[in-house]
Amino acid sequence: MTSGTTSSLPRTASSDRALWLWSQVLLDAFAWIVAIALAMVLRYEASVDPDKLPGVVAICALAVAAQVAVGSALALYRGRYSFGSFHEAKLLVIVAVSVTVIVTVALLFFGIPMGIARGVGLIAFPFACLFMAAIRYLKRMYVESKAKPGETAERTLVYGAGFVGTSIVTRMSNDRLSPWRPVGLIDDDPAKKHLRISSVPVLGTVEDLPEVVRRTGATVLLVAIANVDAKHVRRISDTVAGLNMKVLVVPPLKKMLTAGANFSFRELAIEDLIGRQPVDIHVEEIAHYVTGKRVLVTGAGGSIGSELCRQIHEFAPSELIMLDRDESGLQATQISITGQGLLTGQDTVLADIRDPRAVSDIFRSRRPEVVFHAAALKHVSLLEQYPEEAWKTNVLGSLNVLNAAREAGVQTFVNISTDKAANPTTVLGHSKRVAEKLTAWVAHQTGRKYVSVRFGNVLGSRGSVLPLFTEQIRKGGPVTVTDPEATRFFMTIPEACQLVIQAGAIGRGGEVLILDMGEPVRILDVARRMIELSGKDIDIVFTGLRQGEKLHEDLVGDGEDDSRPLHPKISHASIEPLDPSDMSLQEWKDRQHLPGPPAAAELAGPARPLTPHPEVAP
Missing domain, CATH: 3.40.50.720 (NAD(P)-binding Rossmann-like Domain)
Known part of the structure; x- marks a missing residue:
């Protein structure tokens, strides 16, 4: 019984897919019929001649047959392309052009006996393309509306409208199980001010973050820039300070490309604030x-x-x-x-x-x-x-x-x-x-x-300041710093x-x-940022430089x-x-x-x- 139930699942999914493909064939056929009828109305200035009806029926039948034949030959109805994608739209135009050529050639030879003008196919072409594309767009909107994250997902702003940000917003928007729901994008490029990605708008730059957070009610900021440098991260961290936002960063691009669905975002760490760009090794x-x-x-x-x-x-x-x-x-x-x-x-x-x-x-x-x-x-x-x-x-x-x-x-x-x-x-x-x-x-x-x-x-090595500060913060402080001006690489x-x-x-x-x-970093700044990340109120105590210790290293x-x-x-x-x-x-x-x-x-x-x-x- 168990094996029979399991084996029926793929057949059900396959049947649903076949049903949709056949319904798409019928909808495309209907689109050509409507397009040709509309072309006749326009060509003959809304005059209706019953004598032309058999010719119209013949041309519609030819257009439908050509659409099915050419579409099948070019795999339009085999599910080869993502539904509603640019690649499917391009193939759809190619199929429609082919059908138009077939209909126009037929009208050149048989149009006069049927009483149908030879330009009807050309007039019908843009309408057919428009109707078939509209059907696919409506279907895509319906599917995406079902796939959007639920209301319990955290309202998220995505910083970066480049390749990484675009990919993440698209993925979030089409995953109903996503714990994050994108409500806006932030990007420093003014040219992207009115850009929309998967219906998610670019709402401003980093300087606009306080206002954007107030308008959207976002509680999470995702930094979606691959290999972002520490200076940029510090700027973002300083801007959202006091906004009660959780800041997440994406993993390195290599990990995102190789880990598939197994990668996840992580919370901002001190390494992100004082670390640097990855090294280009040979x-x-x-x-x-x-x-x-x-x-x-x-x-x-x-x-x-x-x-x-x-x-x-x-x-x-x-x-x-x-x-x-x-x-x-x-x-x-x-x-x-x-x-x-x-x-x-x-x-x-x-x-x-x-x-x-x-x-x-x-x-x-x-x-x-x-x-x-x-x-x-x-x-x-x-x-x-x-x-x-x-x-x-x-x-x-x-x-x-x-x-x-x-x-x-x-x-x-x-x-x-x-x-x-x-x-x-x-x-x-x-x-x-x-x-x-x-x-x-x-x-x-x-x-x-x-x-x-x-x-x-x-950073993070045994004996470095990070584990020391982490433990001091965990115990409630104080955090000890030798000198307020001391810097380290x-x-x-x-x-x-x-x-x-x-x-x-x-x-x-x-x-x-x-x-x-790179540039040396003040130890005091490291301590302050770690305390900020902890969300605790921790005192900082200055202990003075130790025997032989330098204020600034060489x-x-x-x-x-x-x-x-x-x-x-x-x-x-x-x-x-x-x-x-x-x-x-x-x-x-x-x-x-x-x-x-x-x-x-x-x-x-x-x-x-x-x-x-x-x-x-x-």
Whole structure:
């Protein structure tokens, strides 16, 4: 019984479709009959001659037969085109012209015996087209009226009357289950002021939003501009402030095109307010040095390392080796890539870069060809208290990885650095500066592509201000900001990783590649906007700059180049190499005026004995 019921559904749908197509044939036939009758009335100035009736009937029969024959031959009645679409209208005109030609030719030869003027077919043509098009338009209006969202759907304004906005409004208007009902569009192009899309009008520009919201009663604003920049989003957010509107943004255009019906709009996030345009990466360059290669990523369980692994996986390396000392982080990264977190495969490696023997054994056995070194300690305040930990991980750990890479014959090595290494004033900055110099030294020793990549704060990464502010807001505040004028460079995790991978393709051995971070953003502005998005009343407290902390960060250090020969968002700078034998923990600490005796790790470099040297300048 169940199977019989199920199989009857397609037949019912098919019968309904066939019924409509046959009714369309009959309506088109009726349209030609009315058009020819009207043409006769016009041609003979409303005079009625009963003797011409047989001729009129014959011409109507010929027109109907020709319409059915030509329409069937050209698939007008096979449901090939969307009903009431431009493509169907174009085909309808072609069929009508063909029928007119047939009728006119018949009248040329037989018009006089039937008493019918030869121009009747030409006169009937525009009326027939008009009637047939009107029938389809009325049908389309009826179908669309049934498909419109219900009254419970949220009244929505769509910002952007371009391709994305037009597509979304059309889709919303024709989906009765849509939770949003478009009541107007907003666009900054004055030429679109009176445009209507699926009967939804363009009501003004961003400046008109308060008045438009009052007139329409809209409660949702959908930003329907693909890859909209942060400056534009901030302008929109500021305009709707106080209007009690929920702001939604569309996903990237690529996701909309590939996800089908599975994509959804998301609420405005702080990344939209201070993030930037996606980077135009050169895929062919990346594929050349990553595809089919054995790639190793240190710090694979961290924010940057995990995103690097996900992006590298898309370029089909022959093997992706994810190394970290954090087993939970490794598992999370593996799950995000494979959908499983069994940790039983060869893709995850549990090791600490502080252990030179373990790192060397891994490189010797796995033989990676490309390495991305993202493992590091990065919390500024904590490292100010424990500088020797920064030395052990960021300096000696990096040296361990560099030595292992050199011994294993790694051809491309990308060291992830930070903007704090430019004119460093903190333990973090000084330690990462030494790592950059060590990378340059190995590059000069091997002649291989060993480069460093420097960028600033990454939105949403562990330890950044966003998770901190989010947690402070969740607890009811206060939100702590160091200084009202403090600024930082920001970029999203995907953008940072795209540029890191790109840098590995275009970098030359020994260079520091500096990623363009755009304009710096005030930390206070970030805090205020996050509080606005939360809808809570949260206080902001200023705590003062911490030890060694800058009011404004630098990306390019004193004396460093800012040339961009290969990519508009990547600067190439040369850096003085540092021989590991010239490193000294005590010298390094003295340069920063740090207290405390040297640690046992002072001579812990794995390559050769490390001795103090007066030329060290990390």
